[in-house]
Amino acid sequence: MSSNFGLVPIMAVVAIQLFLIPSVLSLNLTNAYLHHKCNNTQGKYSKGSAFEKNINLAIRSSDSNNFLNGFGYIEKGEDPNKVFLMYQCRGDSYGSKCRSCVDAGVSELRRRCPRNKGAIIWYDQCLVEITTINSFNKIDYENDFYLSNPNNVSDKELFNKEMSALLVELTDKATDKNNMKNNKFVLYAAGDKRIGTKTVYAMVQCTKDLVTTSCAACFEWIFKMFSECCDGKRGGRVLGTSCNFRYELYPFLRN
Incomplete structure (x- = not known):
């Protein structure tokens, strides 16, 4: 767990879990805010400045x-007012759903991190980052957090073993060099698996600026947080800016 965020307070986790109603329809209609970070090390910009104009561009x-x-992944302006805007939408939330999520993210970043040159926000269906740093095809090992269901499964040992195997299987699919669409690596995979009497649904995803090898390295990194986040939990996720995974005991993705 990165020291930039620390542990998510349990009440916040419980509050977020209230959004996670086990109904595919209701989940498809929600796009819950999850977390944000205002990066104070990159400084602030002034109203009407060249930096603000580049953000708007x-x-x-x-x-x-x-x-x-x-x-x-969009770059605007010249140093020292260069701006990088990156967004990645969840693999089942492209098109108009992606646009509406990104619009919400940009609006909320302006409200939650007013005039910060660096800021990140996560929603169920997308993440948005504004920064002064060119991070294209670079894994961000600094910004991460996790959420988990407060309830445990009955057989933790079996569940953890089978859940880990499913995540590895999805990683192999997501990082397969033949898994391409429109000449771009998909870097996303979703699936389900029967574990005991329960069916678990899961997904993994990297941002599309990564190549398959760096995506695999990012998954290896966040999977190390599984025991901290998700040990025997009925649902959980670890989210960074470069990659993330999630699993639940109910469907949470569009078909």
């Missing part, structure tokens, strides 16, 4: 192709 530069692909 980056936001307006997102086009329909970006949202259909679920990923955007």
